[in-house]
Amino acid sequence: MNEIRTRFAPSPTGFMHIGNLRTALYAYLFAKKNNGRFILRIEDTDQERLVDNAVAAIYNTLKLAGLSHDEGPDTGGEYGPYVQSERKSIYNEYAGKLIDSKHAYHCFCTKERLETLVDSSGNRKYDKHCLYLDKEEIESQIAAGTPYVIRQNVPETGTVTFSDLVFGNITVENRELHDNVLIKSDGFPTYNFANVIDDHLMKISHVFRGMEYISSTPNYNLLYEAFGWEIPQYVHLPHIMKDRQHKLSKRHGDANFEDFLEKGFLPDAILNYVALLGWNPKNEIEKFSLNELIESFEISGISKSSAVFDEVKLRWLNAQYVKELSAQEFHLSAEKYYADIPVEINTILLSRLLQTRVSTVSDIPDMTGFISNFENYDISLFNHKDSKSTAETAKNILPVIIAELEKIDCWDNDVLFNACIRISEQSGVKKKALLWIIRVALTGHLSTPGGASEMCVLLGKNLSVKRLKYSLSRLENGM
RNA sequence: GGCCUGUUCGUCUAUCGGUUAGGACGUAAGAUUCUCAAUCUUGAAAGAGGGGUUCAAUUCCCCUACGGGCUACCA
Numbered sequence: 001m002n003e004i005r006t007r008f009a010p011s012p013t014g015f016m017h018i019g020n021l022r023t024a025l026y027a028y029l030f031a032k033k034n035n036g037r038f039i040l041r042i043e044d045t046d047q048e049r050l051v052d053n054a055v056a057a058i059y060n061t062l063k064l065a066g067l068s069h070d071e072g073p074d075t076g077g078e079y080g081p082y083v084q085s086e087r088k089s090i091y092n093e094y095a096g097k098l099i100d101s102k103h104a105y106h107c108f109c110t111k112e113r114l115e116t117l118v119d120s121s122g123n124r125k126y127d128k129h130c131l132y133l134d135k136e137e138i139e140s141q142i143a144a145g146t147p148y149v150i151r152q153n154v155p156e157t158g159t160v161t162f163s164d165l166v167f168g169n170i171t172v173e174n175r176e177l178h179d180n181v182l183i184k185s186d187g188f189p190t191y192n193f194a195n196v197i198d199d200h201l202m203k204i205s206h207v208f209r210g211m212e213y214i215s216s217t218p219n220y221n222l223l224y225e226a227f228g229w230e231i232p233q234y235v236h237l238p239h240i241m242k243d244r245q246h247k248l249s250k251r252h253g254d255a256n257f258e259d260f261l262e263k264g265f266l267p268d269a270i271l272n273y274v275a276l277l278g279w280n281p282k283n284e285i286e287k288f289s290l291n292e293l294i295e296s297f298e299i300s301g302i303s304k305s306s307a308v309f310d311e312v313k314l315r316w317l318n319a320q321y322v323k324e325l326s327a328q329e330f331h332l333s334a335e336k337y338y339a340d341i342p343v344e345i346n347t348i349l350l351s352r353l354l355q356t357r358v359s360t361v362s363d364i365p366d367m368t369g370f371i372s373n374f375e376n377y378d379i380s381l382f383n384h385k386d387s388k389s390t391a392e393t394a395k396n397i398l399p400v401i402i403a404e405l406e407k408i409d410c411w412d413n414d415v416l417f418n419a420c421i422r423i424s425e426q427s428g429v430k431k432k433a434l435l436w437i438i439r440v441a442l443t444g445h446l447s448t449p450g451g452a453s454e455m456c457v458l459l460g461k462n463l464s465v466k467r468l469k470y471s472l473s474r475l476e477n478g479m
Numbered sequence: 480g481g482c483c484u485g486u487u488c489g490u491c492u493a494u495c496g497g498u499u500a501g502g503a504c505g506u507a508a509g510a511u512u513c514u515c516a517a518u519c520u521u522g523a524a525a526g527a528g529g530g531g532u533u534c535a536a537u538u539c540c541c542c543u544a545c546g547g548g549c550u551a552c553c554a
Contacts, residue, residue, distance in 0.1 A: 011554055046553055111552090121480040123550055149552055167484075176482050176550090184552040191554045215483055215549035238485080244546065273491095276503095280492055284502050303492080306547065310490050313504040323517085357516045367515090387514080417513070435513045443514095451513035 004036025005205050011043040012054035015256035016061040019210065019240045019248055022274045026237065027208040028067045029297035039202060040072030042083045045188045061257045064267045066290050079202040084194050091189040094197050095150050095182055103226035104182055105131050107151045108141050126151065126179045150183040152219060160218035164234045165299045172218045180219055192216060196223045204232055211236040235299055238278050239306040248309050264362030269318040277307045287320055315359040323356060330355045337364040340372050349458055353449040370443040374467060377444030379474055382437060389433040395475040397429050401438060402468050411461045416453040441471035
Protein backbone atom coordinates (compact mmCIF):
# COMPACT_ATOMS: atom_id res chain seq x y z
CA MET A 1 0.00 0.00 0.00
CA ASN A 2 1.24 3.44 -0.88
CA GLU A 3 2.04 5.97 1.76
CA ILE A 4 -0.91 7.90 3.09
CA ARG A 5 -0.50 11.58 2.29
CA THR A 6 -3.15 14.16 3.07
CA ARG A 7 -3.05 17.84 2.61
CA PHE A 8 -4.64 20.94 3.98
CA ALA A 9 -4.92 23.50 1.22
CA PRO A 10 -6.37 26.78 2.44
CA SER A 11 -6.48 29.94 0.41
CA PRO A 12 -5.14 32.94 2.30
CA THR A 13 -8.24 35.08 2.10
CA GLY A 14 -8.79 35.81 5.77
CA PHE A 15 -8.79 34.24 9.19
CA MET A 16 -9.02 30.54 9.68
CA HIS A 17 -12.62 29.51 9.62
CA ILE A 18 -13.75 26.84 12.05
CA GLY A 19 -14.96 24.62 9.19
CA ASN A 20 -11.55 24.87 7.59
CA LEU A 21 -9.99 23.94 10.87
CA ARG A 22 -12.07 20.80 11.01
CA THR A 23 -11.07 19.87 7.47
CA ALA A 24 -7.44 20.30 8.47
CA LEU A 25 -8.03 18.28 11.63
CA TYR A 26 -9.55 15.30 9.82
CA ALA A 27 -6.83 15.31 7.19
CA TYR A 28 -4.25 15.46 9.96
CA LEU A 29 -5.88 12.74 12.04
CA PHE A 30 -6.17 10.41 9.10
CA ALA A 31 -2.55 10.89 8.10
CA LYS A 32 -1.26 10.41 11.62
CA LYS A 33 -3.47 7.45 12.30
CA ASN A 34 -2.00 5.74 9.26
CA ASN A 35 1.62 6.76 9.75
CA GLY A 36 1.29 9.07 6.82
CA ARG A 37 2.28 12.61 6.14
CA PHE A 38 0.27 15.80 6.48
CA ILE A 39 1.07 18.53 4.00
CA LEU A 40 0.27 22.22 4.02
CA ARG A 41 -0.22 23.87 0.66
CA ILE A 42 -1.14 27.51 0.20
CA GLU A 43 -3.64 28.10 -2.59
CA ASP A 44 -3.09 31.70 -3.53
CA THR A 45 -4.04 31.61 -7.19
CA ASP A 46 -6.71 34.25 -6.85
CA GLN A 47 -4.49 37.28 -6.67
CA GLU A 48 -7.42 39.59 -6.12
CA ARG A 49 -8.67 37.99 -2.96
CA LEU A 50 -5.40 37.73 -1.12
CA VAL A 51 -5.47 39.20 2.36
CA ASP A 52 -2.42 40.43 4.20
CA ASN A 53 -1.38 38.28 7.14
CA ALA A 54 -3.77 35.52 6.17
CA VAL A 55 -0.86 33.14 5.69
CA ALA A 56 0.43 34.07 9.12
CA ALA A 57 -3.02 33.36 10.55
CA ILE A 58 -2.96 29.91 8.98
CA TYR A 59 0.41 29.08 10.49
CA ASN A 60 -0.68 30.45 13.82
CA THR A 61 -3.91 28.50 13.94
CA LEU A 62 -2.25 25.26 12.95
CA LYS A 63 0.39 25.80 15.58
CA LEU A 64 -2.08 26.61 18.37
CA ALA A 65 -4.21 23.66 17.39
CA GLY A 66 -1.20 21.41 17.48
CA LEU A 67 -1.62 20.28 13.89
CA SER A 68 1.93 20.25 12.69
CA HIS A 69 2.57 19.63 9.04
CA ASP A 70 5.34 17.43 7.72
CA GLU A 71 5.74 19.39 4.50
CA GLY A 72 4.85 22.93 3.64
CA PRO A 73 6.12 26.33 2.57
CA ASP A 74 7.97 26.86 5.82
CA THR A 75 9.14 23.34 6.52
CA GLY A 76 9.97 22.39 2.96
CA GLY A 77 9.71 18.90 1.54
CA GLU A 78 10.54 17.08 -1.65
CA TYR A 79 7.41 18.03 -3.56
CA GLY A 80 7.64 21.80 -3.32
CA PRO A 81 7.17 24.57 -3.83
CA TYR A 82 4.11 24.41 -1.58
CA VAL A 83 2.72 27.77 -2.58
CA GLN A 84 0.70 27.74 -5.77
CA SER A 85 1.79 31.15 -6.97
CA GLU A 86 5.30 29.75 -7.14
CA ARG A 87 4.20 26.88 -9.33
CA LYS A 88 2.89 28.85 -12.28
CA SER A 89 5.27 27.31 -14.78
CA ILE A 90 4.27 23.83 -13.70
CA TYR A 91 0.60 24.49 -14.40
CA ASN A 92 1.37 26.00 -17.76
CA GLU A 93 3.45 23.02 -18.71
CA TYR A 94 0.64 20.62 -17.89
CA ALA A 95 -1.95 22.81 -19.54
CA GLY A 96 0.17 22.60 -22.67
CA LYS A 97 0.05 18.82 -22.52
CA LEU A 98 -3.71 18.92 -22.26
CA ILE A 99 -3.92 21.19 -25.30
CA ASP A 100 -1.74 18.82 -27.25
CA SER A 101 -3.98 15.91 -26.39
CA LYS A 102 -7.13 17.95 -27.16
CA HIS A 103 -8.34 17.77 -23.56
CA ALA A 104 -8.08 21.53 -23.34
CA TYR A 105 -8.14 24.47 -25.69
CA HIS A 106 -7.47 28.18 -25.97
CA CYS A 107 -10.49 30.39 -25.63
CA PHE A 108 -10.47 34.00 -26.78
CA CYS A 109 -14.09 34.78 -26.09
CA THR A 110 -14.80 38.14 -24.59
CA LYS A 111 -16.84 38.68 -21.49
CA GLU A 112 -19.52 40.21 -23.69
CA ARG A 113 -19.80 37.11 -25.84
CA LEU A 114 -19.89 34.89 -22.78
CA GLU A 115 -22.82 36.88 -21.48
CA THR A 116 -24.83 36.19 -24.60
CA LEU A 117 -24.72 32.53 -23.62
CA VAL A 118 -26.96 33.02 -20.60
CA ASP A 119 -30.07 30.88 -20.82
CA SER A 120 -33.60 31.61 -19.64
CA SER A 121 -32.89 30.55 -16.07
CA GLY A 122 -29.89 32.83 -15.77
CA ASN A 123 -27.20 30.23 -16.24
CA ARG A 124 -24.71 29.94 -18.95
CA LYS A 125 -22.73 27.10 -20.28
CA TYR A 126 -19.83 27.68 -22.61
CA ASP A 127 -20.66 26.56 -26.13
CA LYS A 128 -17.18 25.33 -27.07
CA HIS A 129 -17.00 28.09 -29.66
CA CYS A 130 -13.20 28.33 -29.54
CA LEU A 131 -12.72 24.58 -29.60
CA TYR A 132 -13.33 24.76 -33.32
CA LEU A 133 -10.86 27.52 -34.10
CA ASP A 134 -8.18 26.37 -36.51
CA LYS A 135 -4.56 26.35 -35.65
CA GLU A 136 -3.60 29.42 -37.66
CA GLU A 137 -6.38 31.44 -36.13
CA ILE A 138 -5.25 30.52 -32.63
CA GLU A 139 -1.64 31.36 -33.37
CA SER A 140 -2.45 34.71 -34.88
CA GLN A 141 -4.69 35.64 -31.96
CA ILE A 142 -1.94 34.77 -29.53
CA ALA A 143 0.60 36.66 -31.62
CA ALA A 144 -1.71 39.65 -31.66
CA GLY A 145 -1.82 39.61 -27.91
CA THR A 146 -5.52 38.83 -27.57
CA PRO A 147 -6.24 37.81 -23.98
CA TYR A 148 -7.20 34.17 -23.63
CA VAL A 149 -7.95 31.48 -21.13
CA ILE A 150 -7.41 27.75 -21.41
CA ARG A 151 -10.52 25.67 -20.97
CA GLN A 152 -11.07 22.05 -20.20
CA ASN A 153 -12.61 20.13 -23.11
CA VAL A 154 -15.32 18.05 -21.51
CA PRO A 155 -16.85 15.23 -23.60
CA GLU A 156 -20.42 15.94 -24.65
CA THR A 157 -21.72 12.46 -24.00
CA GLY A 158 -21.19 9.71 -21.49
CA THR A 159 -21.00 9.82 -17.73
CA VAL A 160 -18.39 10.11 -15.03
CA THR A 161 -18.60 8.15 -11.83
CA PHE A 162 -16.44 8.88 -8.89
CA SER A 163 -16.23 7.27 -5.54
CA ASP A 164 -16.25 9.17 -2.31
CA LEU A 165 -15.36 7.59 1.01
CA VAL A 166 -18.15 9.47 2.76
CA PHE A 167 -20.86 9.79 0.13
CA GLY A 168 -20.29 6.65 -1.90
CA ASN A 169 -20.51 6.51 -5.68
CA ILE A 170 -21.74 9.55 -7.50
CA THR A 171 -22.47 9.54 -11.21
CA VAL A 172 -22.94 12.61 -13.37
CA GLU A 173 -23.74 13.03 -17.06
CA ASN A 174 -20.91 14.64 -19.00
CA ARG A 175 -23.34 16.98 -20.67
CA GLU A 176 -24.04 18.55 -17.26
CA LEU A 177 -20.38 19.49 -16.96
CA HIS A 178 -18.87 22.76 -18.07
CA ASP A 179 -15.72 23.48 -20.00
CA ASN A 180 -14.12 25.03 -16.94
CA VAL A 181 -11.39 27.59 -17.19
CA LEU A 182 -8.10 25.94 -16.29
CA ILE A 183 -5.71 28.84 -16.81
CA LYS A 184 -6.99 32.36 -16.34
CA SER A 185 -6.04 35.22 -18.60
CA ASP A 186 -3.63 36.48 -15.96
CA GLY A 187 -1.70 33.26 -16.39
CA PHE A 188 -2.66 31.85 -13.01
CA PRO A 189 -4.44 28.51 -12.81
CA THR A 190 -7.90 28.19 -11.31
CA TYR A 191 -8.49 25.99 -8.29
CA ASN A 192 -10.18 23.62 -10.70
CA PHE A 193 -6.86 22.95 -12.38
CA ALA A 194 -4.24 23.58 -9.73
CA ASN A 195 -5.73 21.19 -7.20
CA VAL A 196 -5.52 18.30 -9.65
CA ILE A 197 -1.96 19.02 -10.70
CA ASP A 198 -0.75 19.59 -7.16
CA ASP A 199 -2.53 16.69 -5.55
CA HIS A 200 -1.01 14.41 -8.13
CA LEU A 201 2.46 15.86 -8.08
CA MET A 202 2.49 15.97 -4.29
CA LYS A 203 1.35 12.35 -4.23
CA ILE A 204 -1.73 13.08 -2.16
CA SER A 205 -3.50 9.79 -1.47
CA HIS A 206 -6.64 11.13 0.20
CA VAL A 207 -8.24 14.42 -0.66
CA PHE A 208 -10.16 15.92 2.29
CA ARG A 209 -12.26 18.95 1.39
CA GLY A 210 -15.65 20.50 1.91
CA MET A 211 -18.60 18.96 0.12
CA GLU A 212 -19.05 22.07 -2.02
CA TYR A 213 -16.49 20.43 -4.30
CA ILE A 214 -18.58 17.37 -4.98
CA SER A 215 -20.15 19.06 -7.97
CA SER A 216 -16.85 19.77 -9.63
CA THR A 217 -15.16 16.50 -8.81
CA PRO A 218 -16.27 14.86 -12.09
CA ASN A 219 -14.33 17.56 -13.93
CA TYR A 220 -11.26 16.68 -11.90
CA ASN A 221 -11.60 13.00 -12.66
CA LEU A 222 -11.73 13.80 -16.35
CA LEU A 223 -8.48 15.67 -15.91
CA TYR A 224 -6.80 12.83 -14.04
CA GLU A 225 -7.92 10.50 -16.80
CA ALA A 226 -6.63 12.82 -19.49
CA PHE A 227 -3.22 12.68 -17.89
CA GLY A 228 -3.47 8.98 -17.24
CA TRP A 229 -3.01 9.63 -13.52
CA GLU A 230 -4.31 7.63 -10.65
CA ILE A 231 -7.34 9.23 -9.03
CA PRO A 232 -6.95 9.93 -5.32
CA GLN A 233 -9.44 8.82 -2.69
CA TYR A 234 -11.99 11.53 -2.02
CA VAL A 235 -13.25 12.44 1.41
CA HIS A 236 -15.86 15.16 1.06
CA LEU A 237 -16.96 16.66 4.34
CA PRO A 238 -20.42 17.94 5.26
CA HIS A 239 -20.69 21.57 6.25
CA ILE A 240 -20.79 23.07 9.69
CA MET A 241 -23.85 25.24 10.03
CA LYS A 242 -24.77 28.31 12.04
CA ASP A 243 -28.33 27.01 12.10
CA ARG A 244 -30.37 24.71 9.91
CA GLN A 245 -30.32 27.16 7.02
CA HIS A 246 -27.01 28.91 7.19
CA LYS A 247 -23.45 27.81 6.98
CA LEU A 248 -21.21 29.02 9.73
CA SER A 249 -19.72 32.02 8.05
CA LYS A 250 -17.40 34.89 8.58
CA ARG A 251 -20.29 37.23 8.08
CA HIS A 252 -21.97 35.96 11.21
CA GLY A 253 -18.81 36.66 13.13
CA ASP A 254 -17.18 34.45 15.70
CA ALA A 255 -16.61 31.73 13.18
CA ASN A 256 -12.85 31.99 13.35
CA PHE A 257 -10.63 29.90 15.51
CA GLU A 258 -8.95 33.02 16.80
CA ASP A 259 -12.27 34.55 17.79
CA PHE A 260 -12.99 31.57 19.97
CA LEU A 261 -9.60 31.84 21.59
CA GLU A 262 -10.37 35.49 22.19
CA LYS A 263 -13.59 34.46 23.90
CA GLY A 264 -11.59 32.37 26.29
CA PHE A 265 -11.99 28.93 24.79
CA LEU A 266 -9.07 26.55 25.05
CA PRO A 267 -7.55 25.28 21.78
CA ASP A 268 -7.83 21.65 22.88
CA ALA A 269 -11.49 22.07 23.75
CA ILE A 270 -12.28 23.71 20.41
CA LEU A 271 -10.49 20.97 18.53
CA ASN A 272 -12.20 18.28 20.58
CA TYR A 273 -15.61 19.81 19.99
CA VAL A 274 -15.10 20.35 16.30
CA ALA A 275 -13.80 16.80 15.84
CA LEU A 276 -17.11 15.47 17.11
CA LEU A 277 -19.16 17.68 14.79
CA GLY A 278 -19.77 15.37 11.91
CA TRP A 279 -17.75 12.44 13.10
CA ASN A 280 -18.47 9.88 15.76
CA PRO A 281 -15.85 7.73 17.43
CA LYS A 282 -18.07 4.63 17.69
CA ASN A 283 -18.16 4.87 21.44
CA GLU A 284 -19.75 7.27 23.89
CA ILE A 285 -16.70 9.20 24.93
CA GLU A 286 -16.99 12.98 24.65
CA LYS A 287 -13.57 14.12 25.68
CA PHE A 288 -10.56 13.39 23.52
CA SER A 289 -7.02 14.64 23.48
CA LEU A 290 -5.41 15.11 20.09
CA ASN A 291 -3.59 11.81 20.48
CA GLU A 292 -6.78 10.04 21.42
CA LEU A 293 -8.44 11.51 18.37
CA ILE A 294 -5.66 10.13 16.21
CA GLU A 295 -6.15 6.72 17.79
CA SER A 296 -9.90 6.71 17.23
CA PHE A 297 -10.22 8.40 13.89
CA GLU A 298 -11.94 6.46 11.11
CA ILE A 299 -13.38 7.84 7.90
CA SER A 300 -16.34 5.52 8.32
CA GLY A 301 -17.42 7.61 11.30
CA ILE A 302 -17.88 10.76 9.23
CA SER A 303 -21.50 11.65 8.69
CA LYS A 304 -23.09 12.85 5.48
CA SER A 305 -25.37 15.49 6.86
CA SER A 306 -24.27 18.91 7.96
CA ALA A 307 -24.05 19.77 11.64
CA VAL A 308 -25.15 22.83 13.55
CA PHE A 309 -22.43 24.40 15.65
CA ASP A 310 -23.61 24.54 19.26
CA GLU A 311 -21.64 26.96 21.37
CA VAL A 312 -23.48 25.82 24.49
CA LYS A 313 -22.02 22.37 24.19
CA LEU A 314 -18.61 23.84 23.39
CA ARG A 315 -18.86 25.78 26.64
CA TRP A 316 -19.61 22.61 28.55
CA LEU A 317 -16.65 20.83 26.99
CA ASN A 318 -14.44 23.82 27.64
CA ALA A 319 -15.46 23.77 31.29
CA GLN A 320 -14.23 20.18 31.48
CA TYR A 321 -10.86 21.30 30.21
CA VAL A 322 -10.78 24.31 32.52
CA LYS A 323 -11.27 22.08 35.55
CA GLU A 324 -8.32 19.98 34.54
CA LEU A 325 -5.97 22.93 34.35
CA SER A 326 -3.51 23.17 37.20
CA ALA A 327 -4.20 25.99 39.64
CA GLN A 328 -1.21 27.87 38.25
CA GLU A 329 -2.28 27.47 34.64
CA PHE A 330 -5.75 28.66 35.44
CA HIS A 331 -4.49 31.61 37.41
CA LEU A 332 -2.20 32.60 34.58
CA SER A 333 -5.00 32.73 32.04
CA ALA A 334 -7.43 34.29 34.52
CA GLU A 335 -5.12 37.12 35.51
CA LYS A 336 -5.78 39.29 32.50
CA TYR A 337 -9.36 39.68 33.73
CA TYR A 338 -8.25 40.95 37.12
CA ALA A 339 -7.35 44.47 36.05
CA ASP A 340 -10.14 46.02 38.12
CA ILE A 341 -9.59 43.90 41.20
CA PRO A 342 -8.19 45.97 44.13
CA VAL A 343 -4.72 45.00 45.25
CA GLU A 344 -5.86 43.90 48.70
CA ILE A 345 -7.80 41.02 47.17
CA ASN A 346 -5.97 37.71 47.09
CA THR A 347 -6.27 36.78 43.46
CA ILE A 348 -4.72 33.35 43.97
CA LEU A 349 -7.64 32.53 46.23
CA LEU A 350 -10.02 34.15 43.78
CA SER A 351 -8.70 31.98 40.98
CA ARG A 352 -9.16 28.88 43.10
CA LEU A 353 -12.79 29.78 43.73
CA LEU A 354 -13.40 30.64 40.10
CA GLN A 355 -11.86 27.60 38.47
CA THR A 356 -14.73 25.21 39.05
CA ARG A 357 -17.30 27.86 38.38
CA VAL A 358 -16.50 29.22 34.93
CA SER A 359 -16.92 27.66 31.51
CA THR A 360 -14.42 29.98 29.92
CA VAL A 361 -12.10 32.50 31.53
CA SER A 362 -14.02 35.26 29.84
CA ASP A 363 -16.89 34.51 32.25
CA ILE A 364 -14.72 35.99 34.99
CA PRO A 365 -15.70 39.69 34.78
CA ASP A 366 -19.36 38.81 35.31
CA MET A 367 -18.52 36.70 38.31
CA THR A 368 -16.20 39.17 39.98
CA GLY A 369 -18.24 42.28 39.42
CA PHE A 370 -19.34 42.34 43.05
CA ILE A 371 -15.78 43.05 44.16
CA SER A 372 -15.60 46.56 42.82
CA ASN A 373 -19.29 47.12 42.22
CA PHE A 374 -21.11 46.75 45.51
CA GLU A 375 -23.13 49.73 46.62
CA ASN A 376 -26.78 50.35 45.84
CA TYR A 377 -27.62 46.76 45.14
CA ASP A 378 -31.25 45.72 45.35
CA ILE A 379 -31.99 44.88 48.99
CA SER A 380 -34.85 42.63 47.97
CA LEU A 381 -32.08 40.10 47.38
CA PHE A 382 -32.40 39.36 51.09
CA ASN A 383 -35.78 37.84 50.43
CA HIS A 384 -35.05 34.32 49.36
CA LYS A 385 -37.66 31.59 49.43
CA ASP A 386 -35.46 28.52 49.34
CA SER A 387 -33.30 29.56 52.24
CA LYS A 388 -36.23 31.18 54.09
CA SER A 389 -34.34 34.40 54.35
CA THR A 390 -36.10 37.77 54.53
CA ALA A 391 -34.97 41.36 54.73
CA GLU A 392 -36.53 41.50 58.18
CA THR A 393 -34.44 38.66 59.62
CA ALA A 394 -31.43 40.16 57.91
CA LYS A 395 -32.00 43.47 59.66
CA ASN A 396 -32.34 41.74 63.02
CA ILE A 397 -29.43 39.36 62.79
CA LEU A 398 -26.87 41.52 61.03
CA PRO A 399 -25.86 43.41 64.23
CA VAL A 400 -25.13 40.08 65.93
CA ILE A 401 -23.11 38.88 62.97
CA ILE A 402 -21.10 42.06 62.83
CA ALA A 403 -20.36 41.92 66.55
CA GLU A 404 -19.26 38.29 66.38
CA LEU A 405 -17.10 38.69 63.31
CA GLU A 406 -15.40 41.77 64.68
CA LYS A 407 -14.14 39.63 67.53
CA ILE A 408 -12.42 37.20 65.21
CA ASP A 409 -8.73 37.79 64.61
CA CYS A 410 -7.85 34.62 62.82
CA TRP A 411 -9.57 35.44 59.53
CA ASP A 412 -9.70 31.90 58.26
CA ASN A 413 -12.41 30.04 56.41
CA ASP A 414 -12.90 27.30 59.00
CA VAL A 415 -12.96 29.75 61.86
CA LEU A 416 -15.43 31.99 60.09
CA PHE A 417 -17.64 29.15 59.02
CA ASN A 418 -17.78 27.76 62.57
CA ALA A 419 -18.62 31.21 63.85
CA CYS A 420 -21.51 31.38 61.43
CA ILE A 421 -22.79 28.00 62.58
CA ARG A 422 -22.56 29.17 66.18
CA ILE A 423 -24.49 32.33 65.49
CA SER A 424 -27.11 30.26 63.73
CA GLU A 425 -27.50 27.93 66.68
CA GLN A 426 -27.59 30.69 69.25
CA SER A 427 -29.95 32.95 67.35
CA GLY A 428 -32.25 30.31 65.97
CA VAL A 429 -31.87 31.69 62.46
CA LYS A 430 -31.55 28.75 60.10
CA LYS A 431 -28.03 28.09 58.88
CA LYS A 432 -29.05 28.38 55.27
CA ALA A 433 -30.83 31.68 55.81
CA LEU A 434 -27.98 33.08 57.85
CA LEU A 435 -25.39 32.22 55.25
CA TRP A 436 -27.58 33.68 52.56
CA ILE A 437 -27.89 36.92 54.48
CA ILE A 438 -24.18 37.19 55.11
CA ARG A 439 -23.32 36.50 51.51
CA VAL A 440 -25.77 39.05 50.14
CA ALA A 441 -24.77 41.66 52.71
CA LEU A 442 -21.18 41.09 51.69
CA THR A 443 -21.54 41.07 47.94
CA GLY A 444 -24.88 42.46 46.92
CA HIS A 445 -25.09 39.68 44.36
CA LEU A 446 -27.28 36.68 43.87
CA SER A 447 -24.52 34.53 42.55
CA THR A 448 -20.95 34.64 43.78
CA PRO A 449 -17.91 32.48 43.27
CA GLY A 450 -18.13 30.95 46.72
CA GLY A 451 -20.10 30.74 49.95
CA ALA A 452 -20.51 33.26 52.76
CA SER A 453 -17.35 32.44 54.69
CA GLU A 454 -15.33 32.19 51.52
CA MET A 455 -16.47 35.63 50.51
CA CYS A 456 -15.43 36.91 53.95
CA VAL A 457 -11.96 35.50 53.48
CA LEU A 458 -11.72 36.88 49.97
CA LEU A 459 -12.74 40.40 50.98
CA GLY A 460 -10.70 40.48 54.18
CA LYS A 461 -11.80 41.55 57.63
CA ASN A 462 -11.88 45.31 57.20
CA LEU A 463 -13.82 45.32 53.98
CA SER A 464 -16.14 42.56 55.16
CA VAL A 465 -17.14 44.37 58.31
CA LYS A 466 -17.48 47.63 56.45
CA ARG A 467 -19.79 46.07 53.89
CA LEU A 468 -21.89 44.31 56.53
CA LYS A 469 -22.39 47.64 58.30
CA TYR A 470 -23.29 49.37 55.07
CA SER A 471 -25.86 46.67 54.29
CA LEU A 472 -27.31 46.93 57.75
CA SER A 473 -27.73 50.67 57.43
CA ARG A 474 -29.54 50.24 54.17
CA LEU A 475 -31.87 47.69 55.71
CA GLU A 476 -32.56 49.99 58.64
CA ASN A 477 -33.41 52.77 56.26
CA GLY A 478 -35.53 50.43 54.21
CA MET A 479 -33.77 51.21 50.97
C1' G B 480 -34.78 26.30 -13.26
C1' G B 481 -31.04 22.10 -13.97
C1' C B 482 -27.57 18.81 -11.63
C1' C B 483 -25.57 16.75 -7.01
C1' U B 484 -26.70 15.75 -2.07
C1' G B 485 -28.90 15.38 2.78
C1' U B 486 -33.31 14.53 6.47
C1' U B 487 -33.45 10.07 14.12
C1' C B 488 -35.01 14.07 20.66
C1' G B 489 -34.17 21.70 20.58
C1' U B 490 -28.62 20.50 19.24
C1' C B 491 -24.39 16.71 18.26
C1' U B 492 -25.17 11.68 17.39
C1' A B 493 -25.84 5.62 17.98
C1' U B 494 -28.70 1.90 15.40
C1' C B 495 -25.40 -1.38 9.49
C1' G B 496 -34.31 -5.40 8.88
C1' G B 497 -36.49 -7.69 14.62
C1' U B 498 -34.09 -2.52 20.30
C1' U B 499 -38.57 -0.54 26.02
C1' A B 500 -34.93 3.64 19.40
C1' G B 501 -29.11 4.29 23.19
C1' G B 502 -25.60 8.31 24.73
C1' A B 503 -24.02 13.56 25.21
C1' C B 504 -25.21 19.02 25.61
C1' G B 505 -29.33 21.73 26.97
C1' U B 506 -33.90 21.35 29.76
C1' A B 507 -37.32 19.69 34.17
C1' A B 508 -37.54 17.57 39.06
C1' G B 509 -34.97 15.74 43.25
C1' A B 510 -30.46 14.72 46.36
C1' U B 511 -26.29 17.03 48.21
C1' U B 512 -23.80 21.62 49.22
C1' C B 513 -22.19 27.32 52.69
C1' U B 514 -25.20 30.78 47.80
C1' C B 515 -24.16 29.87 42.77
C1' A B 516 -21.55 26.34 40.33
C1' A B 517 -19.69 21.44 40.51
C1' U B 518 -21.38 16.43 41.59
C1' C B 519 -25.15 12.48 41.77
C1' U B 520 -30.24 10.46 40.71
C1' U B 521 -34.57 10.57 37.91
C1' G B 522 -37.83 12.56 33.98
C1' A B 523 -39.60 14.79 29.47
C1' A B 524 -37.88 14.84 24.54
C1' A B 525 -36.84 11.94 17.92
C1' G B 526 -37.18 8.33 13.07
C1' A B 527 -40.29 14.78 7.48
C1' G B 528 -44.79 12.74 4.70
C1' G B 529 -46.73 9.03 1.34
C1' G B 530 -46.18 4.59 -1.29
C1' G B 531 -43.82 -0.05 -1.99
C1' U B 532 -40.31 -4.71 -0.84
C1' U B 533 -40.55 -8.04 3.50
C1' C B 534 -43.21 -12.37 8.29
C1' A B 535 -40.90 -7.69 10.03
C1' A B 536 -38.83 -1.41 8.37
C1' U B 537 -35.74 4.26 11.43
C1' U B 538 -32.84 0.83 8.56
C1' C B 539 -33.75 -1.32 1.46
C1' C B 540 -36.42 1.00 -3.13
C1' C B 541 -39.59 4.96 -5.29
C1' C B 542 -42.24 9.59 -5.02
C1' U B 543 -43.25 14.18 -2.48
C1' A B 544 -41.83 17.97 0.93
C1' C B 545 -38.12 20.63 3.10
C1' G B 546 -32.75 21.85 3.77
C1' G B 547 -27.75 22.39 1.73
C1' G B 548 -24.17 22.61 -2.38
C1' C B 549 -22.87 23.62 -7.49
C1' U B 550 -24.32 26.04 -11.85
C1' A B 551 -17.58 32.26 -12.01
C1' C B 552 -11.28 33.96 -15.55
C1' C B 553 -13.69 32.26 -6.24
C1' A B 554 -11.97 28.55 -3.92
